[in-house]
Amino acid sequence: MAGEQPVDATAASMRGVNGYWRALDAEDIRRGEHRTMVGAMWDDIGRLQFEFLRAQGLEPQHRLLDVGCGALRGGVHFVRYLEPGHYCGLDANASLIEAGHHELALAGLADRGAALLADGNFDVAQFGQRFDMAIAVSLITHLYANHIQVCLARVAEVLAPGGRFYVTFFEAPHSAHLASLVQPPGEITTHYANDPFHQSFDELATLAARAGLDAELIGDFGHPRGQRMILFRAR
Ligand SMILES: C[S@@+](CC[C@H](N)C(=O)[O-])C[C@H]1O[C@@H](n2cnc3c(N)ncnc32)[C@H](O)[C@@H]1O
Numbered sequence: 001m002a003g004e005q006p007v008d009a010t011a012a013s014m015r016g017v018n019g020y021w022r023a024l025d026a027e028d029i030r031r032g033e034h035r036t037m038v039g040a041m042w043d044d045i046g047r048l049q050f051e052f053l054r055a056q057g058l059e060p061q062h063r064l065l066d067v068g069c070g071a072l073r074g075g076v077h078f079v080r081y082l083e084p085g086h087y088c089g090l091d092a093n094a095s096l097i098e099a100g101h102h103e104l105a106l107a108g109l110a111d112r113g114a115a116l117l118a119d120g121n122f123d124v125a126q127f128g129q130r131f132d133m134a135i136a137v138s139l140i141t142h143l144y145a146n147h148i149q150v151c152l153a154r155v156a157e158v159l160a161p162g163g164r165f166y167v168t169f170f171e172a173p174h175s176a177h178l179a180s181l182v183q184p185p186g187e188i189t190t191h192y193a194n195d196p197f198h199q200s201f202d203e204l205a206t207l208a209a210r211a212g213l214d215a216e217l218i219g220d221f222g223h224p225r226g227q228r229m230i231l232f233r234a235r
Contacts, residue, residue, distance in 0.1 A: 004030075004235035007194070009064065012068075016160070018091065020093050020096070020142065021092075021093065022037070022093075022095075023093070023094070023095045024037070024095040024096070024098070024099060025048055026096070026098075028095075028122065029095070029098060029099045030102075033075070034070070034071035034095075034096055034099035034102075034103075035071065036093075037070075037071075037096070038071055038073055038096065038138070039073075039138055041224060042073055043224070044224060045073055045074070045078055045137070045138075045224070046073040046074050046076065046203070047077060048221070048222055048223065048224075049073075049074035049077075049135060049137050050074055050077035050078060050081070052166070052221050052222075052229070053078075053133060053135060053166065053177075054081075056133075056164070056166070058081075058133060059084055059088060060081060060083050060086075061083055061086070061188070062082065062086065062132040062133055063082075063086045063088070063129055063130065063131045063132050063133075063160075064078055064082060064086060064087050064088070064125060064128070064131060064132070064133050064135070065088050065089075065129075065131040065133070065135075065155065065157060065158065066078065066087065066088070066089040066090070066134070066136075067090055067122065067124065067134060067135070067136040067139055067151060068090070068091055068092070068136050068137070068138070068139030069089030069090060069091050069096075069097075069100065069116070069127045070093075070096050070099075070100070071096045071097075071099035071102075071103055072089060072090055072099075072114075072116075073105075073137075074102045074135070074137060075087060075089050075100060075104075075114065076103050076104065076107050076109065076226075077115045079104060079107075079109045079112050080107065080109055080112075080210035082112075083114045084111075084113040085112075085113035085114075085115070086095050086113075087112075087113075087114045087115070088114075088115040088116075088117070088124075088127045088129060088131070089114065089115070089116045089117070090117045090118075090119050090122070090123075090124055090127075091116075091117075091118060091119075092118070092119065092120035093118070093143070094118035095117050097106050097117070097118045100114075100116050101116065103127040111169035115127055121150075122150050122151045122154040122155070123154065124154050124155055124158050125154070125157060125158055128159070129158065130158060130159070130160040130163070130204065131158055131159055131160060131163055132160055132163055132164075133163065133164050133165075133166070134155050134158075134159065134163070134165040135163070135165070135166045135167070136151070136165070136166070136167045136168070137168050137227075138168060138227065139151070139167070139168075139189070140167055140168075140169055140197070140199075140204075141168065141169060141170055141195075141196045141227065142196060142197070143197065144197070145203070145207065146160075148199075148204070148207055149207050149211070150209065151208070152165075152207055152208055152210075152211040152213060152232065154230075155211075155232075156211040156212050156213050156234060159234040160234070161234060162233070162234060163233075163234045163235075164231055164232070164233050164234070165213065165231070165232040165233075166229055166230075166231055166232075167229070167230050167231075167232065168219075168221075168223060168227040168228065168229055168230075169188040169198070169199055169204065169227060169228060169229075169230055170183050170196060170197065170198040170199070170226065170227060170228070171187070171199070171200070171201065171219075171228045172190075172192070172198040172199055172200045172203075173196075173200065174200050174202075175200040175202050175203045176192065177192055177198060177200065178192045178193075178205075180192075181194075181198055183225065183226035183227075184226050185224070185225075185226055186224060186225030186226045188225050188226065201215070201217045201230065204230055208232045212234070212235060213232040213233060213234060213235070214232070214233045214235060215230060215231070215232055215233075216230070216231045216233065217230055217231075218230060218231055
């Protein structure tokens with residue numbers, strides 16, 4: 001149909017917009033380079049996301065989707081806790097997915113049925129599941145708004161009724177905040193139109209509404225670099 005793009009065009013347009021396209025080889029993964037690549041603080045930020053979702057009511061029988069799961073910094077904790085087969089992780093970088101398998105093996109969790117997909121198009125329907133909860137940690141901080149819109153629309157399609165999508169972001173005090181911001185306490189400088197990005201709550205709530213999701217600001221959740229948490233809820 002005129003004007004319609006093949007699905008892969010979205011993935012191609014996302015490629016190269018952030019720094020996560022380097023392909024790690026087996027030796028890099030053996031050395032643990034993936035832990036640095038996803039932002040380090042491996043233990044702290046891994047455990048933080050797990051404890052946060054536990055406090056939000058995550059239970060072992062829930063089905064969890066981890067969008068931009070990287071090398072499973074949080075995923076290892078979720079896979080250990082959830083019933084086998086209830087964790088699904090998707091990431092654009094296939095080598096980080098490989099590193100995720102490596103981390104699961106290191107933790108003795110290779111047989112827990114985690115489903116991991118390399119996909120840069122947010123095609124989460126491929127898992128063939130409905131999710132009670134979804135999480136994206138340090139993902140949209142690296143995405144342009146139109147890519148966030150794709151992400152929200154595709155995740156909305158796989159959330160169970162009342163399902164919840166928790167997303168970290170760098171907060172701007174108002175919409176279209178063109179000036180850069182220094183985000184306490186990590187002193188990361190964020191931008192309106194460059195990675196790492198900031199958004200206002202209203203900007204994200206507007207994108208969510210277009211995807212049929214309600215937005216609620218949770219705010220500070222103890223992230224060491226000052227990312228805040230927003231909740232998108234399926235109606
Ligand atoms: C800072 S890392 C965080 C990874 C993981 N959530 C964690 O807490 O360790 C950001 C991740 O987003 C992934 N990413 C970036 N663009 C993406 C896209 N378009 N689709 C899926 N994943 C993407 C990167 O490959 C990278 O693994």
